[in-house]
Amino acid sequence: MTQQSVEPKTSPEGAGPGSRIPAGRSWLDRYFHISERGSSVAREVRGGVTTFMAMAYILLLNPLILGGEDVNGNLLSQPGLITATAFAAAATTLLMGFVGKVPLALAAGLSVSGVLASQVAPNMTWPQAMGMCVIYGVVICLLVVTGLREMIMNAIPLALKHGITMGIGLFIAFIGLFKAGFVHKGAGATPVSLGPAGELAGWPVLIFSVTLLLIFMLQARNIPGAILIGIVVGTLIAIVINAIVDIDPKSWSSGPPELEGSAVSAPDFSLFGNVEFGGWGDVGVMTVGMIVFTLVLAGFFDAMATIIGVGTEAKLADDKGRMPGLSKALFIDGAGGVIGGVASGSGQTVFVESATGVGEGARTGLASAVTGLFFAACLFFTPLTAIVPTEVASAALVVIGAMMMQNARHVDWGDRSVAIPVFLTVVLMPFTYTITTGVAAGVIAYSAIKLAQGRAREVGAFMWGLTVIFIVFFALNPIESWLGVH
Numbered sequence: 406m407t408q409q410s411v412e413p414k415t416s417p418e419g420a421g422p423g424s425r426i427p428a429g430r431s432w433l434d435r436y437f438h439i440s441e442r443g444s445s446v447a448r449e450v451r452g453g454v455t456t457f458m459a460m461a462y463i464l465l466l467n468p469l470i471l472g473g474e475d476v477n478g479n480l481l482s483q484p485g486l487i488t489a490t491a492f493a494a495a496a497t498t499l500l501m502g503f504v505g506k507v508p509l510a511l512a513a514g515l516s517v518s519g520v521l522a523s524q525v526a527p528n529m530t531w532p533q534a535m536g537m538c539v540i541y542g543v544v545i546c547l548l549v550v551t552g553l554r555e556m557i558m559n560a561i562p563l564a565l566k567h568g569i570t571m572g573i574g575l576f577i578a579f580i581g582l583f584k585a586g587f588v589h590k591g592a593g594a595t596p597v598s599l600g601p602a603g604e605l606a607g608w609p610v611l612i613f614s615v616t617l618l619l620i621f622m623l624q625a626r627n628i629p630g631a632i633l634i635g636i637v638v639g640t641l642i643a644i645v646i647n648a649i650v651d652i653d654p655k656s657w658s659s660g661p662p663e664l665e666g667s668a669v670s671a672p673d674f675s676l677f678g679n680v681e682f683g684g685w686g687d688v689g690v691m692t693v694g695m696i697v698f699t700l701v702l703a704g705f706f707d708a709m710a711t712i713i714g715v716g717t718e719a720k721l722a723d724d725k726g727r728m729p730g731l732s733k734a735l736f737i738d739g740a741g742g743v744i745g746g747v748a749s750g751s752g753q754t755v756f757v758e759s760a761t762g763v764g765e766g767a768r769t770g771l772a773s774a775v776t777g778l779f780f781a782a783c784l785f786f787t788p789l790t791a792i793v794p795t796e797v798a799s800a801a802l803v804v805i806g807a808m809m810m811q812n813a814r815h816v817d818w819g820d821r822s823v824a825i826p827v828f829l830t831v832v833l834m835p836f837t838y839t840i841t842t843g844v845a846a847g848v849i850a851y852s853a854i855k856l857a858q859g860r861a862r863e864v865g866a867f868m869w870g871l872t873v874i875f876i877v878f879f880a881l882n883p884i885e886s887w888l889g890v891h
Contacts, residue, residue, distance in 0.1 A: 437771040438506065442721070450771070453508075456767070457510070459632075462801050466801055466802055468487050470580060471751060486676065487791065488672040488676075491784045493513065494753065496777075497737065507712075507734055509712060510756055510777070511738065520841075521534055523839060536682045537700065539747065541752060542741065546743070564815075564823040565830060565848070568847055569847070572843040573840060576838075577802050581799040581801070581802025581806065585800065587600070587605065612642055615642065621804065635801070639797035669789075680747055695878055698841075699844070700752065741754055759773075829846040830843045844875075845879065848871050851868070
């Protein structure tokens, strides 16, 4: 009896009851289970290209978030950040394709990058920050291996998970508005203002506004790849206006949108391998622990839901959410933190844009392999990518923030035990410019309100443990002063 005759037709690997598997299949078909899942090589290639087009914006946004000076005043190389972003995305996505064998693409998680840029890099050297990224990736891998990842996911209330997602969305949107010059530090009594003096100033911020509206309009029309199309059109507008209008080069945050030299160049691996462990004495053990915890929170909350959601859309998951290669996919998602840290490209995580490729028929890891190869090809087009102005790329950050706010529809705003913790979680992230503060306030408020309602048992041991940790986090300074610790 041949192997073909004994393969279970109702297995998650298959395309469903009655599916036919052709004889004489190629090694590509056999390795990726293309026929078993009711797909074809053409569909997988098309799906892989579509996924890349939908998430290629990360090559612009991740360097935008991470870019700037580290704690020692060293200016990070923009070409180096673009190379790191492309390399890490290519490596992890290819790994998911060839090992996980599912149509899931990975790239730098903007929430992780936000934590690294706002909370980690300002307090330590860049190599130390990337060391923290590697540590968080190792922690997530251990959580997967031990089964604790799913346990933690189940312990944290669903409403708080939605609140964390929304808070990160507002945080990312605020970064985009600020970097575009739409929001400024207040010149007078106000902490922030519209533009530098209560009004928008300059062509670049106008181009940001046009790009933002264009992307929203394309999304409203359900145009695939709306973000990437908006960035391309916004960049072309910026190039034309810069050519015909006398604009001060200093008006552009990242320099005028002009191509200097060739569009093709060798990758800049100057940041690759700049990882350092230890030397955090000035930061403090408690702060280091909270940073790792925050990175873990930012890196893995959406990953499991995204993996299962896309897997279900691809008809790979059964009615209990089980799908082939799930444990491998979760482990690779965790390994993305390690790979991203070593590459200096931030922690990598599964992107929900993978669903666009699934919508085009992708069902196997071949689609991910195609997406990964496209990211690898981008390593040689860094000068072309660098043309995109910060103002144009910032528009995409605001759009993504708006998309993450859609989780508000899942929150029961009439239940105060839910609404208050979620509110604090959402508003404190952008208002304090730290993700940790929002999470901590939400957890403490949730536990306190449940206690006040006489429903302390609903909180659970794990959440009570988090509550104690976060109370210490908020009270750390007065406690250190009381104990005479400096």
